[in-house]
Amino acid sequence: MVTGNVRPGTMERITTPALAESFINEQVADLKAQIGSKKVLLALSGGVDSSVVAALLIKAVGKQLVCVHVNHGLLRKGEPEEVIRVFRDEMDANLVYVDAIDRFLDKLAGISDPEQKRKIIGAEFIRVFEEEARKQEGIEFLAQGTIYPDIIESAGVKAHHNVGGLPEDLKFELVEPLKFLYKDEVRMVGKQLGLPDNMVYRQPFPGPGLGVRCLGAITRDRLEAVRESDAILRQEFAAAGLEGKVWQYFTAIPDFKSVGVRNNARSWDWPVIIRAVNTKDAMTATIEPMDWAVLNKITARIIAEVKNVNRVVYDLTPKPTGTIEWE
Numbered sequence: 001m002v003t004g005n006v007r008p009g010t011m012e013r014i015t016t017p018a019l020a021e022s023f024i025n026e027q028v029a030d031l032k033a034q035i036g037s038k039k040v041l042l043a044l045s046g047g048v049d050s051s052v053v054a055a056l057l058i059k060a061v062g063k064q065l066v067c068v069h070v071n072h073g074l075l076r077k078g079e080p081e082e083v084i085r086v087f088r089d090e091m092d093a094n095l096v097y098v099d100a101i102d103r104f105l106d107k108l109a110g111i112s113d114p115e116q117k118r119k120i121i122g123a124e125f126i127r128v129f130e131e132e133a134r135k136q137e138g139i140e141f142l143a144q145g146t147i148y149p150d151i152i153e154s155a156g157v158k159a160h161h162n163v164g165g166l167p168e169d170l171k172f173e174l175v176e177p178l179k180f181l182y183k184d185e186v187r188m189v190g191k192q193l194g195l196p197d198n199m200v201y202r203q204p205f206p207g208p209g210l211g212v213r214c215l216g217a218i219t220r221d222r223l224e225a226v227r228e229s230d231a232i233l234r235q236e237f238a239a240a241g242l243e244g245k246v247w248q249y250f251t252a253i254p255d256f257k258s259v260g261v262r263n264n265a266r267s268w269d270w271p272v273i274i275r276a277v278n279t280k281d282a283m284t285a286t287i288e289p290m291d292w293a294v295l296n297k298i299t300a301r302i303i304a305e306v307k308n309v310n311r312v313v314y315d316l317t318p319k320p321t322g323t324i325e326w327e
């Protein structure tokens with residue numbers, strides 16, 4: 001078993017399915033040895049890293065893994081259902097689904113400062129996870145989807161946004177089977193483990209989810225409009241062959257309305273902002289030069305299908321000066 005926080009110089013880069021397979025076999029043996037007949041807990045968001053950790057652990061210790069999927073109400077359309085389908089239905093995992101939507105949205109009501117929103121979401125997440133951890137008997141290990149960039153860029157995005165941790169009496173021994181892998185290697189391992197492509201190759205999604213795309217104080221109706229417009233955007237990107245080509249794309253809705261016209265009457269509704277960017281490391285980003293016809297189709301669908309929306313705008317700002325997210 002490899003220890004420490006430096007990727008061993010002898011570790012070959014996982015560039016083929018065969019190398020992914022031998023990594024999986026080695027890890028499964030190590031995890032079996034480390035965990036024995038004990039239980040291990042994992043917060044399973046459905047993101048690439050936690051999903052690959054879950055699939056590895058299911059292969060190694062089966063139902064001794066307890067996956068906790070917290071639905072904070074800020075997930076994209078269809079995500080909780082997909083986690084349940086893949087892990088509970090197909091992989092027969094021990095999955096605890098926690099509907100914490102009201103808890104999160106009640107805590108966030110009226111809070112407009114982006115950093116405060118992130119703190120509330122992070123702290124509430126820990127609290128919900130802690131409650132679920134306390135309900136479980138005999139947990140000795142905590143699995144995490146830490147990957148190598150999280151370690152080497154400890155001032156980087158993921159580490160920077162992490163809020164707090166579990167209380168002292170819940171400090172389990174850590175299990176971090178992906179900690180020396182780069183993202184492309186994690187994806188290769190996930191693919192080899194049989195995870196669906198839309199999970200393995202999906203675009204980055206921030207921990208606070210749609211919470212930082214429903215700008216200002218979150219309201220349920222505006223959050224729904226963000227979720228629905230994002231779903232349309234993703235469908236149309238896939239239809240246009242842009243999925244997997246554009247690094248990150250999403251919609252955001254500001255907390256102001258504008259005048260429009262619908263059915264010969266004045267409307268007073270929100271605008272939807274489309275953002276589609278390309279980057280290598282998220283430190284700088286350029287704008288996807290969108291095809292006009294694709295943008296028009298997305299616009300037509302959003303104004304026809306999403307409630308309380310009367311405009312669609314495309315954000316042309318690179319990073320810098322904009323950040324990728326709007327909050």
Ligand code: XMP
Pocket residue numbers: 118157158161204205206207208212248282319322323324325326327
């Ligand atoms: P920015 O907006 O800073 O985003 O240019 C860079 C990358 O980081 C993601 N991001 C986050 N990820 N928690 C996360 O896990 C967050 O609070 C957060 N904020 C931004 C963003 O989606 C982009 O990929």
